[in-house]
Amino acid sequence: MFETTRLRLRRPRESDVAAVFAYRSRPDVARHLSAGTWTLEHTSSELSLYARAQFCGPGDELVLLVELLETSEVVGEVGLVWLSDGSAEIGYVFNPDFGGKGLATEAVRAILDAARDTWGFARVIATTDSDNEPSRALCERLGMVRVSIQHAADRPGVEESTYATPPLREPLASAPDSVPGRRCVDECRE
């Protein structure tokens, strides 16, 4: 669906279950994720939902797997949730075996570009635990700024930080469908 210098971002397939389970089952990866670690069965059912989910309006979620162009290995995933105010919330989970090379930064940059150019979102936010240093560093590397600090609604005692891009475009004055260039990802499934 999208390509960068080193990566391809695409819809999940059934054959991706083992590669995604390899990192989603790791406690160190799940440490800051409210969903916790995933079983093999849960990984399989989540991927089949992601494979057919549409991304056309508020409440929709798009999750794309990130693979290396060179070897086709799956290294992680990025997601966008369509919010009701003309913005989107980004999420990202990567396999630490491929960490420290800027791959997550490259993938998130691509999805931020698509958020602006493909879907016309006015801005993108990211909410991360305040003590999740790699995640906060990623946001800051991409020019996002911290706009609020709050208690996590679903995890007592956990402090979260919300980061936001500078405005990507003028806020929408009309219905999302009328934005030039905005398209439903349903149309571009592989």
Ligand SMILES: CC(C)(COP(=O)(O)OP(=O)(O)OC[C@H]1O[C@@H](n2cnc3c(N)ncnc32)[C@H](O)[C@@H]1OP(=O)(O)O)[C@@H](O)C(=O)NCCC(=O)NCCS
């Ligand atoms: C958040 C997460 C994706 C960050 O992973 P990461 O490996 O730090 O990120 P990147 O792949 O962009 O790599 C960045 C590192 O590569 C280095 N790097 C090397 N080449 C680079 C390049 N071309 N561009 C950018 N950074 C580069 C950076 O300096 C940085 O190194 P550092 O960690 O020593 O500072 C990862 O920690 C993760 O998946 N965590 C678990 C899930 C999670 O908590 N998600 C967030 C929930 S909100």
